[in-house]
Amino acid sequence: MGRTAASTLTKAGRSKAKASAPDSDPFELAGRLRLSVTRLARILRHQDAGTLAPTLSAALATVDREGPLTLGDLAQREHVAPPSITKAVDKLAGMGFVERRADETDRRVAQVHITAAGHRHVMQNRSRRTAWLATRLQDLPEADLARLAAAADVLERLVQHSAEPPTDRSTGRRP
Numbered sequence: 001m002g003r004t005a006a007s008t009l010t011k012a013g014r015s016k017a018k019a020s021a022p023d024s025d026p027f028e029l030a031g032r033l034r035l036s037v038t039r040l041a042r043i044l045r046h047q048d049a050g051t052l053a054p055t056l057s058a059a060l061a062t063v064d065r066e067g068p069l070t071l072g073d074l075a076q077r078e079h080v081a082p083p084s085i086t087k088a089v090d091k092l093a094g095m096g097f098v099e100r101r102a103d104e105t106d107r108r109v110a111q112v113h114i115t116a117a118g119h120r121h122v123m124q125n126r127s128r129r130t131a132w133l134a135t136r137l138q139d140l141p142e143a144d145l146a147r148l149a150a151a152a153d154v155l156e157r158l159v160q161h162s163a164e165p166p167t168d169r170s171t172g173r174r175p
Helices: 003-007 011-019 026-045 054-066 071-078 082-094 116-137 142-160
Strands: 098-102 110-114
Touching (some): 026 116, 054 071, 054 082, 054 110, 071 082, 082 098, 110 116
8 A cells, every 4th residue: 555545544544443353454454465465476577487677577468468559558557657668668679579560540659569479478477477376376275265266356456446546435436
């Protein structure tokens, strides 16, 4: 949870959270999730083939999954500044993983397309990461697998709405 989001909670909300069980305290849970997700992401990155930086790997995977995209759209999806995504795309293009093409309707706009080599790279990394994680999951009891499946649904919703400002719980509106 970012500093801004944490500061928007009212004193009453913090008191209510402290009074609740430790498992349902949003701040304690946020800390545990952040640490676990960060560590898991780091471990999964170690399964990658090659030495792409995390920003490059994430941008390449986004273009593969959602492309072709304009640089602006890609920057927005990756939550980075446009100059940063321009540098990332330049590096990926230099490696032969993506190419820029003029938009068919507006020749001033460039679309980022994944190449066959880029797609192969993404698929190899995705396969390695999935295989590593599946191997670990096979050792878990069914009850833990069911809990993780439910948690995955919640995490997917959190990530899906990450670009939207948080909702004010007292009004149900976004600031």
